[in-house]
Amino acid sequence: MDGAAPPSLLPQRFVAWFATRGWAAREHQLAMVGKARGGRHALLIAPTGGGKTLAGFLPSLIELAERPPANGPRGIHTLYISPLKALAVDVERNLMTPIREMGLDIVAESRTGDTGVSRKQRQKVRPPDILLTTPEQLALLCAWEGARGLFEDLRCVVLDEIHTLWPTKRGDLLALDLARLQTLAPNLRRVGLSATVDDPDLIREWMGLGEGDVDLVLGPPGPRPVVETLVSEGRVPWAGHTAEHAMAEVYQIIKRHRTTLVFVNTRFQAEFAFQELWKLNDDSLPIALHHGSLAAEQRRRVEAAMARGELKAVVCTSTLDLGIDWGDVDLVIQLAAPKGAARMVQRIGRANHRLDEPSKAIFVPANRFEMLECQAAIEAIAENSLDTEAPRTGALDVLAQHVMGCACSEPFDLVALYDEVRTAGPYRELSWEDYESVVDFVSTGGYALKTYDRFRRIVKGADGLWSARNADTVRRHRMNVGAIVSPATLNVRIAMRGNKGGRKIGEVEEGYLEVLDPGDTFIFAGQVWRLVGVTGVDVLVSPAPGANPKMPSWGGSKFAISTFLAAKVRRMMSDESAWQVLPTDVREWLEAQRDRSVIPGPDEMLLETFPRGKRHYMVVYPFDGRHAHTTLAMLLTRRLDRLGIGPLGFVCNDYAMAIWALKPMDGVDLADLFDEDMLGDDLEAWMDESFMMKRSFKACALISGLIERRMPGAEKSGRQVTFSTDLIYDVLRRHQPDHLLLRCARADAATMVIDVARVGRLLARVKGHIRHAALDHLSPFAVPMFMEIGRERAPGGAADMMLAEAAEDLIAEAMS
């Protein structure tokens, strides 16, 4: 921070406006004005409620208020990018207040997927001074042939909630478009607005053009949140993910507060918790439900009721992690463990959007291991130490989309575009070879077999510049812009006579209903329905009030526990003095584990072997998250199979994995079994055949433009696309295994789905630190694992890809 900025930074009109509101400009707001006057890029880190958005816009409002009248039409002055379209619209509304009250001659407008065609057209002809939009809309504008005229007067781009965007493919796309904007408007200033993060330098590197060119501005930290764990004395369950045991207490807590946000990790948990609360709701409290499967109108209604202060509680998933400020929320409840400290801080920040009052949150662990995890999260939040991210390397499928977009906008020079792309943070290290192969891919598909020269999508002109082949190519590209690939969804509709679909009540991902047959009842949108049937893209249902719903039960959370929290849990577990804060039954459980098996040291990984029934078990406790465990278990069973142990099955959760086999595993050379070389051929062989590679490949194929989201004139359902990309994958893998898109898909699968890097770190960490306990019976720690064995049905393509993946592979094996 620069200390108190001189008052002259603010024009009189602005000082007076702050005064009429009874405010003074905050220090960080003035600091941002100072950075703008100095022509510096800046990243502002401040908690929610700190006037962060105004800090981002204040310099632009001042510049616009001071600029001389135009003698001709001008382009956009300030571009605001938000990860959510609802946020863009909300910020537009909030921005109107100072503009109107100061009587400024500034036009600010939003542009999202919902904006009408005529308004969009007009915005291209007569652009507003401030345009508020999303990364996808920006990509579309950048691919427009009038992009240069629209953006050449651009002075400032404000990137809101940048901490959620930068480490994603959407972030890659945004970084590339920033580079484009900077070329069109060299004096452009970049402004990032972020919640508290562990390492701001990662974002500074991401959003800058080069080394150290983004200044850091820190807002006031705000009071520490008050976070507690709900200690249900004597009743913390051994296993499970729903926190069913605590619902009555949660209801009482909701009753005592003004407005509560109840966060859960999956849609299933949301439906379940909502149903349970509703059963207890003798006082008819206005409690609502909000998750990504609900129809958009229904979500909007909940949000509006919330904004009006009419709701006592909302049960929600990550759909409400971000978004519009609701001043009335005074409590956040997290049902089941938070899985990551940074996400939790974001969620807690949704309570009390006022700087002077601490946010209040209560964790409700769903089982005993989660009790440890919640304690670890509370400590992390108190120490303000959050999960760290790795620097971002930009994805090549996104680059392919961007290159096509550039060609659609105006002809480009191959070398100039390479230089431009490398000013984008995630692409700074991009090699010429990779860049060339991306351009070749965009042009001809990048195949070793050169048969598509006459079908090039971009062509090199006589002037040496590359441009899109024709208007049709351009049109098709514009229909496929974006880096969000959502799973194929089905509409849930109320069944009408003649098996026709009536009112739509929401959308579900393909896998959601996999375990249900017609006639089964289930909970959706907070009500019980009977499945009538599926026709095309519609799921037909009829109301079944009062019926006992069958629950498609999907594991725990869609998030795996973060590396950082996992390390804290391991430390806490090994330190007996830390057990004092835990409820009696959890403490007794730890003590029983100590007495009957082993509590591993902080650097050790516990591995238990014991017989049970006719089988032999190996239970391993790496605490490294479900994805990494599943990958590891897959690889271990391959090895055990080769050793003749006869593995029969395995089960994983966030904390441990259990493998069972025909023969005992006590005598196996553990150092050898867990050797890091398993990440070589075994992994590759397993991965290439796997369902999740096909899934990743489909996403890369869509983003890169190899296949289209929706082919003009030929509507395809998501399912058919799934099927044909699998065929394409199989053929490409056999004929050109090093093709660009296969490289992309492998990289994505390794990082996002199966967490290969984390398995690698796990194996390195436990090398020489495996603590083997050969037992003659089940240990207390192993009990939760055993409660999960066979209790849940594998979920097809549902919430957890990984699990579906395993199932698919195994069926394939059984069929062959």
Added chain:
Amino acid sequence: MTYSVKRLDFDSMQLSQARHPEQGADAPVSKDAPPHGFTTAPCGGVATAINGTEVILKTSGAVHVPAEGALLVADLHFEKGSAYAVRGQLLPPYDTRETLTRLERAVAACAPRLLVFLGDSFHDGRAEDRLAADDAARLAALASGRTLVWVVGNHDADGPRALPGEIIDEMTLQTLVLRHEPRPGVQPGEVAGHLHPAARIAGRGGRVRRRCFVTDGSRIVVPAFGAYAGGLNVKDPAFGPLFAGRPMAAALGTDRVHAIGWKSLVGD
């Protein structure tokens, strides 16, 4: 979540157990067995009878008629990849050679005197012009030393122009009638393609979808052979008018064909 690594007991799927043809073709396969049987054939695939003629349903998706030394394949869809490329989607251009490789392998395994393409051999009317020279040569080579018959379909109504072989609308073979598009109602002996049948099976561990034959012992719909040919679920209403009773699906596994009862099949 629990997985089985091996010995997956598949509640809802009946795999036809390996039985030698000598053991007889009439043993029921499963609790909802159709009125006909499958047996494993010595050279891979399962043996069954269609309208009284013995056929072998091959893992490749081809039908072998041993008595005639004939091999039948449907819906090759050559040059589907390049058909997309023409319209701006540059799908990998390897589908034709992939299909040809599979076809050559199937032909080598049975050494048929008669090779019949059951229609939609080319993805579109111009596909033949887009064939790479070496692919065209491989295709022509398949006609040497045997009779090649192109039954024409809706995608390739005129048949090939430059490639060898006879072009016909339909033909009979023993008690079989070979045509591209199955006709509604009772059609004893009909062997057809066109519909690209695919079976979807739900088991305890999840679901799997595979190309399949579908037959009631009187007629049969053959799976698409082409590398890029998609599949239509056999539960689709399009199959309804073809079978009076419940047919049986025979799904293409990695190296086996699996007979699957109608009850075990699920829609998409």
